[in-house]
Amino acid sequence: MRAAVLEAYGEPLDVREVPDPEPGPDGAVVEVEACGVCRSDWHAWKGHGEWADDRVPLGLTLGHEPAGTVLETGANVERVREGDRVVVPFSLGDGTCPACRTGHGNVCADGAALGFEAAAPGAFAEYVRVPNADYNAVELPGFLSPRDAAALGCRYMTAYHALADRAGLSGGEWLAVHGCGGVGLSAVQIGSALGARVVAVDLDDDALDRAVDLGADATVNAARTDAVVDAVGSTTGGGAAVSMDALGVAETCRNSVRCLEPRGTHVQVGLTTDAEQGEVSLPTDWMTRWEIDFVGSRGMPPTDYGRLFDLVEAADLDPGTLVTREVALSEVSDRLAAMDDYGTAGVEVVTDFSG
Structure with missing residues (x-):
């Protein structure tokens, strides 16, 4: 599959062929139809976070706001099925720890950050693996397209959790x-x-x-x-x-x-x-x-997506209005570089993974 790989901080991502992911017994593989380009990706691309031992490792595929369709699931996966339309939170929980069991999987001590850690390669790629898929993969309602769901996938849900839950x-x-x-x-x-x-x-x-x-x-x-x-x-x-x-x-x-x-x-x-x-x-x-x-406030636990979807539907909100630009995978590096001087507006989304 084609993926955008971080080979050097602050340098263009290497868009190249890499092996397709395998779901593993508890995971799923999702065909990525849209993935937002976020300022958190910019932080990763710049190599920020070393002061907190949180620097993204070189060789990682970036991208943490995916939406798409489930292609394959592992043998232990029960809730998620092939063909499901899903959105995937970047703060992945293990689904079993006390934080996950009490609805706070976004701060799971044994979780991973999609597109920021070696254990969870990201979604600037044709396919992405979702670990612990029964917990982390969230089914999309029919009124949300993958493009609009990608706009919702990090920044929107982060804002909702911050305002409704934390504040x-x-x-x-x-x-x-x-x-x-x-x-x-x-x-x-x-x-x-x-x-x-x-x-x-x-x-x-x-x-x-x-x-x-x-x-x-x-x-x-x-x-x-x-x-x-x-x-x-x-x-x-x-x-x-x-x-x-x-x-x-x-x-x-x-x-x-x-x-x-x-x-x-x-x-x-x-x-x-x-x-x-x-x-x-x-x-x-x-x-x-x-x-x-x-x-x-960090992201949002996957268990809270239902409340966010309810608000979007009840208030007739349109996360898609935040999308200002659709880009190809090959353009991601330029869009990250534009963030150096705040040269982007709203939400930009990768929708073309072949170009």
């Missing part, structure tokens, strides 16, 4: 979203669907216009003010109840924390870069004074 966002509350890339725009659409009032923060007018189209009630262009926190406070009448850093740089993280109302909740989704190396200083005395919560 407990409620209707009528103000939500501030810092960074309007794929996960930020997903948060805008989901936050609006959950009944929140949303203020979107970004440096780019086009991204902010897109946020308005997706449900933002107000915007702040951070390139035009040195007082983002004050601008959000003025817009919300004293601060947001929930604020998300969807980018992962020190400035957006601190702005997100400081723009909260008393007893507000900051949710960290964006991963840091070489500049921060996993560490951001915070106004801890101020956070203590106003009882500010700081929570991290």
Whole structure:
């Protein structure tokens, strides 16, 4: 099969023939029909994460937002069948540990990260292996195409888990979203669907216009003010109840924390870069004074997809509106390089695995 393999950090991926995957007794092989190109792929491609012993190994096929059709299953697989249309979360659980059994498979200690670890080669490829398929492969509802499911497969479900589960966002509350890339725009659409009032923060007018189209009630262009926190406070009448850093740089993280109302909740989704190396200083005395919560959020457990699908259907949401570009496998390197200077918008999806 054709796959895009990481041979050197920051250099073009090597698109070449590699052996087809085998399902193994508990796994499944999925024909990939669509796979999103995410900023987390960019982090992997750049070789980030060494400071946390989390650097993606060379020789790995990247890609972690796949949707497609099951081609083959292992002998022990009972729930998943050949021909099933599925989406696969990047945070793969073993399905048996205490975290998995209690609905938190995204933090499974014995799990793997699809497209980030040698144990789970990724989906910038014609086929991808899904380990522990009965737990990790999620059947797609009929109203979602593979392209739209790939848009939902990481950033959208990450935003949903962050807002609905980790931050407990409620209707009528103000939500501030810092960074309007794929996960930020997903948060805008989901936050609006959950009944929140949303203020979107970004440096780019086009991204902010897109946020308005997706449900933002107000915007702040951070390139035009040195007082983002004050601008959000003025817009919300004293601060947001929930604020998300969807980018992962020190400035957006601190702005997100400081723009909260008393007893507000900051949710960290964006991963840091070489500049921060996993560490951001915070106004801890101020956070203590106003009882500010700081929570991290990673992906979403596969057991929660049903609730997300229900919201998408009930609120008539369209994750496909986030897709701004469909690309071929051979173009992935160029799209990752464009992220160096934030030269991508919304969600880009690989739909051509032959070109």
